[in-house]
Amino acid sequence: GGGGRRLGCLDAQGSAQAEERMLQAGVAFLGGYACRSSCASLPCQARLNTPGRSFKLGIVVHSATLSEIDGPGLIENQRPLVGVTVGDRTKETEHGDWSKDKGQWCFRETITVASATDEITVFVTCSTKYNLYVASISLTSRRTGEVCLPVAQILSRLKVEDRDAEGLMYTTPVLHFDVIQEGKCTGRVYLSFETKTAPPSQKVLDADKCCGWGHGNLDRYREEDESTISDVPLSAISSCRWDRQSDGSGASSFSGRSRAPVA
Known part of the structure; x- marks a missing residue:
């Protein structure tokens, strides 16, 4: 009789422990599902899961000024061109035409x-070409300067424009x-x-508040396209610097230092 009572107590304890484990597993599942559903609607989820995608960007080369070349010469004729390198691809313009009125x-x-x-x-x-009386001699071209432009800073300056022929x-x-x-x-x-292509909608987030981490207000993030370039800390652009032109023409300037030589 005593052995039967002990077996009954062990069965009851085992059943209680099994029910407790099932209850804990159910609570953990519901908690994880609720957390996933909550985080799915937050902006950090979209940003972390969105890979970089390629888009076509037109770079309009208007003009250039060079300290060493202030116009074509009669015998030694130097003419510049502007090139753009993205990844391992390089494209160049034709040689520029000198405008005496603009000095560009x-x-x-x-x-x-x-x-x-x-x-x-x-x-x-x-490139340099010597105009002699009997012939013209062209010499090898040489690189005279370069600058690295952060794509994110370019995208932050884009504004929509309605063109009749091309659309938006x-x-x-x-x-x-x-x-x-x-260095010069x-x-x-x-x-x-x-x-x-419409610029991507990027959120400015505090990592401590992403997915509800920390005790801050999740409504503090904002669209980057609602800010101006002055909102971006200069330290975020590494060795490059944005500033305003002081001559009052309304154009913006960018000065920077190349991080590595471009082949």
């Missing part, structure tokens, strides 16, 4: 690139960029950017 080399060409990278490198190359375009104003060679500013290029 004019191009008025558009270079279209497919960008999915973080940077675009813009460079200036000059996202464009920037004409911006000027200092080109650097061996050697000139300036004037560019604008345009694309048919």
